[in-house]
Amino acid sequence: MVYFGAPRLTRLLDGWGDQPGGLSTRLAGALRQLVRSGQLPAGARLPSERVLAAALGLGRTTVGQAFDTLRSDGVLVSRTGTGTFVTSAAASAGARGDDRLRSFVSGPQTARVDLRSAALPGISLVAEELDRLSSADFLDTLPSHGYVPRGLPALRTAVANYYTALGLRTDPGQVLVTSGAQQAMRLLAEALIEPGGTVVVEEPTFRGAIEVLRGVGAPLVGVPSGPEGVDVDALAAAVRRHKPVFVLLQSTVHNPTGSVLPEWARAAVARMSAETGCTIIDDAAPTDALIDGPPPPPLASYGGRVLTLGSASKGFWGGLRVGWLRADRRLVERLAVVKGAEDLGTSIPAQVVTARLLDRAAEARAQRRVALGAARAFALQFIADEIPEWRPLVPAGGASLWIELPAGYSATAFAERAGRAGVDVLAGSTFSCRDALDDWLRVAFAAPLDVLANGLHTLAELWHTQPPRD
Structure with missing residues (x-):
């Protein structure tokens, strides 16, 4: 049951x-x-x-x-x-649902304001690189079948250079190209998790990871994560107690809190990994959506057993559907076989464009920083002026606010009422591995500013006229 x-x-x-x-x-x-x-x-x-x-x-x-x-x-x-x-007679087998994705699979609804999705629009650099494509870019691949499960050598080299520039020396042989970071997460989960194997995750954490891990039947153990990332002491205690298959963290621009793990915590997590032999998967895909300061050195650069996930989605455009995994060569080769059997490889044109874009990562971060910084400032100021009872964390990056509601108020109930008023937001329980955190709300600010303003005005009016209590 x-x-x-x-x-x-x-x-x-x-x-x-x-x-x-x-x-x-x-x-x-x-x-x-x-x-x-x-x-x-x-x-x-x-x-x-x-x-x-x-x-x-x-x-x-x-x-x-x-x-x-x-x-x-x-x-x-x-x-x-x-x-x-x-009842048994009424039910039939089917697929699971994930409300995060409704904004992607639903058709355009002009009467609604969708503040659920923190997915970002493409930046101008993507269009520039797409315009540069020509048949000459495919002279090496067109004569072949075009199936490259490990990824194009040019892109694997570009990813290696990207991480080396951030302070993590990387060889192209340590890189596996995937169709988005979500595929990399799933390949790892299916390869590493044996039946009954426990995974430690942050509480809250990215809903997509929860769905992937539940999909392979992994029991999940949550450890608190807040304005400065994961609680390092709680993490170490959970690792000692549960001996997980791996720990899943988001060290740089956590979803949904927007936090960045500070240097001392990075060193402590890496030290714990080295001492216990515990594998850490660092989902660092949102790194290029950082607003405050330059990107810190990747968690893997501090030592320990750390695998790193990355993606072109936050820095450039989700429509490229290009992600990657940085790991040891043996694991890369093992997963390349699995990926090859699954989809034969990621789109060649998308890889060509992404390889070029990675050479312009600093430009992309600058564009993102300006746009996201303005949207963040607008949303925070609006809430301070119009809904001062809400207590948002100030995200160091990303495109959403993680907001604590006053004691006794239900985010689930408020999200339901907001939806009926035409504005879609996500209750905190969406990001909980145990359906908790109903006193938190996630409001994305990725939408155009006029749409965001319209949605926030509706939320403020709804809050003051019908504040939802448990």
Whole structure:
């Protein structure tokens, strides 16, 4: 039996209020669709009507009517003293959902303001390098089949130079090119995690990593992460206690906090890795979205057993779908075989463009710093002026604010109400490996400033007229 707590179920229900009909009819329809798609499997236990009503910002009667409809249709069954469950007859196998991705897979909705996604638009350098492409760029590859699982030598060299310039000496043989950092994370998870193997993650952490690790069945242990990154003492204690397969960290521009791990902490984490033999995966893909100061030396440069993930998405453009992994040669060769069997290799034109762009990484960071700095300043000032009760962390980089709500207020309930008012944001539980952090909210500022301003004004009005309490 799997229990779907209110934060988790609320994430799956994202956008349910956009359908026609009364609230109870819309909710019943959305729950029915989750069952049909397999996102609510047979035997899943749902939260109580009272708890779900509070999370959705609805009256208990409304949720009760939706549950009654589904019970009458044989979709749900309630047992006194144990709860409400999805029936075996109603459920079917299907894919999991991830509300982070709704803004990518949904069509354009001009009536809505989407402040969920911190994905950034492409910068002008991408267009410049695309314009420079010619047939001469493919003279070496066109006569071949074009499948290069390890990645183009030119790009592997460019990635090696990129890390060397940051203070981490790297050889092209240590680089595997992937279709985005997410693929690199998944390849590592599937290669390293044996059944029952535990993984330690930051709490909060990037939702995409949670989905990947859960997808391979790994039990997750969270350790606190805040304005200066992971709690080093808590991390060391978790490693000693749980002996994880690996630890997943975001050392530079953490998502969602925007933190950067300071130098002393980097040295301490590397020392802990060396002493315990624990592998650290450093998801450093957001490094080029740093706003404050130059990029620090990569975590792997301090020693220990550290694998580094990178990507062209934050610095240049997510549409390139180019990422990479820096690791020892043996692991690179092992994963190259797996990647080759999976997709035969990443797009050659995208790799050619990315190799050129990496030579202009400093220019790209400067462009990002200006745009993100202005958006961050606007969002922080707006909140200070209009919603002073909110307590946002000041991110050192990235395109979102991690905001602590006053005690007793539910981010899940507020996100639901905001969604019904036409503005999409993410509750903190989205970034929790245990569906906690419901007193935190993530608001992205990647949208154009006029769209961001419109969304923030709506959030402020909603907060002051209908502040959501647990």
